Amino acid sequence: MPSPGGNLxxxxxxxxxxxxxIDGINRSMSGYDTKPVDRILGASAGLEFRAVFYDYFFAxxxxxxxxxxxxxxxxxxxxxxxxxELLDCEYLVHIIDAPLTAGLVVPFWKDVRIAFSVGAxxxxxxxxxxxxxxxxxxxxxxxxxxxxxxxxxxxxxxFLNEKLSITASLAYYRGSTDIRxxxxxxxxxxxxxxxxxxxxxxxxxxxxxxxxx
Amino acid sequence: MIIARNHNxxxxxxxxxxxxxxxxxxxxxxxxxxxxxxxxxxxGAHNDVGNMTSYNSSFEVEPQTSYILxxxxxxxxxxxxxxxxxxxxxxxxxxxxxxxxxxxxxxEKYSISYTALPLFLGVNxxxxxIGEFYLGGGAAYFLATGTVTHGGxxxxxxxxxxxxxxxxxxxxxxxxxxxxxxxxxxxDARSGASMNTVTAPQAWDNLYIDFSGHRILLGVMYxxx
Numbered sequence: 001m002p003s004p005g006g007n008l009x010x011x012x013x014x015x016x017x018x019x020x021x022i023d024g025i026n027r028s029m030s031g032y033d034t035k036p037v038d039r040i041l042g043a044s045a046g047l048e049f050r051a052v053f054y055d056y057f058f059a060x061x062x063x064x065x066x067x068x069x070x071x072x073x074x075x076x077x078x079x080x081x082x083x084x085e086l087l088d089c090e091y092l093v094h095i096i097d098a099p100l101t102a103g104l105v106v107p108f109w110k111d112v113r114i115a116f117s118v119g120a121x122x123x124x125x126x127x128x129x130x131x132x133x134x135x136x137x138x139x140x141x142x143x144x145x146x147x148x149x150x151x152x153x154x155x156x157x158x159f160l161n162e163k164l165s166i167t168a169s170l171a172y173y174r175g176s177t178d179i180r181x182x183x184x185x186x187x188x189x190x191x192x193x194x195x196x197x198x199x200x201x202x203x204x205x206x207x208x209x210x211x212x213x
Numbered sequence: 214m215i216i217a218r219n220h221n222x223x224x225x226x227x228x229x230x231x232x233x234x235x236x237x238x239x240x241x242x243x244x245x246x247x248x249x250x251x252x253x254x255x256x257g258a259h260n261d262v263g264n265m266t267s268y269n270s271s272f273e274v275e276p277q278t279s280y281i282l283x284x285x286x287x288x289x290x291x292x293x294x295x296x297x298x299x300x301x302x303x304x305x306x307x308x309x310x311x312x313x314x315x316x317x318x319x320x321e322k323y324s325i326s327y328t329a330l331p332l333f334l335g336v337n338x339x340x341x342x343i344g345e346f347y348l349g350g351g352a353a354y355f356l357a358t359g360t361v362t363h364g365g366x367x368x369x370x371x372x373x374x375x376x377x378x379x380x381x382x383x384x385x386x387x388x389x390x391x392x393x394x395x396x397x398x399x400x401d402a403r404s405g406a407s408m409n410t411v412t413a414p415q416a417w418d419n420l421y422i423d424f425s426g427h428r429i430l431l432g433v434m435y436x437x438x
Contacts, residue, residue: 024268170381202379
């Protein structure tokens with residue numbers, strides 16, 4: 001899943017002159033040893049249960065866990081009273097979601113089945129960031145929250161035999177938490193952010209079809 | 214069912230590929246997908262190259278639209294496919310910042326050309342004998358050059374980025390050797406800071422190129438094998 005959590009913007013980003021979160025965090029300048037902060041790529045694992053009724057009607061309940069696999073750390077610059085200063089940045093995101101969708105399934109002979117479904121998910125996000133200026137000190141933020149994003153899903157099954165299929169799915173989530181307050185209350189910095197669940201999720205896996213009649 | 218979405222584990226990739234290839238050989242399918250190697254030529258489009266409104270929410274933008282010319286290589290092995298190629302995107306309509314509410318970042322126009330080198334792995338779903346539907350995930354490397362006009366001066370920009378996304382495609386058999394295909398690609402990719410456009414508080418490089426977006430491709434594939 002690319003960019004889990006969205007652009008991860010918070011009010012502390014505004015204090016360091018960044019208007020669009022992780023997207024705009026990068027600055028570089030001759031004489032400063034910066035390293036780009038890439039957008040986060042999330043890796044997920046999950047389980048799903050599906051039911052097909054009357055050959056063409058489909059319902060699906062899944063549970064997924066997503067965490068950072070790549071990106072989200074580096075060194076940028078910020079303006080410290082008129083002087084550029086290096087700033088180490090670290091972003092961490094974890095998301096647990098449980099989408100429930102229903103829709104139609106189209107079988108093509110016995111070996112392929114393609115399903116389209118819509119629904120909603122319960123999604124719970126945990127987002128943290130740490131900014132450490134070269135001169136010392138630390139900005140940090142921790143946000144938790146849940147939302148109920150809309151889910152659109154297309155999923156294909158390729159049956160290897162009557163019981164086992166290889167699946168590929170593409171889901172689009174749309175929704176976020178409300179604005180959450182920083183849970184680090186003792187660092188003297190009160191921050192606000194939302195965790196955005198919007199985005200595409202591609203998955204491949206295998207399904208075992210254990211009950212049919 | 215266990216789902217894995219890790220697009221970025223080089224050490225795991227050979228193991229996963231080997232397991233899936235072994236599964237292809239071990240399990241007898243009801244009707245195996247066609248196995249072939251195809252070369253395709255396609256045209257396409259990408260709207261809002263650069264995503265300038267997400268770069269700076271103070272901008273009102275006439276987005277850049279690019280047309281894409283590309284070649285694709287697709288190899289099928291049972292239910293799996295591997296798809297790579299080269300796409301070159303040229304500006305059809307150049308980007309124009311119609312209204313700029315940020316006086317510290319006086320970008321006026323931009324024009325970006327890029328080359329994308331995508332690689333997807335996914336699953337084929339044959340649709341009777343008519344064609345196939347396919348769905349895959351993967352990565353692409355982007356190389357861009359272009360010009361950005363800011364504060365009355367035009368500067369050259371170049372940038373590169375690695376992005377991740379997915380591919381959804383349909384292929385229709387035209388004959389034994391040729392097929393028509395249509396693909397929807399989405400990538401999330403953004404370069405590092407590549408050019409200075411801000412005048413305050415510092416003259417650092419701040420502008421990045423955002424390659425994220427949807428691409429629609431239409432082409433003809435020749436089945437070489």
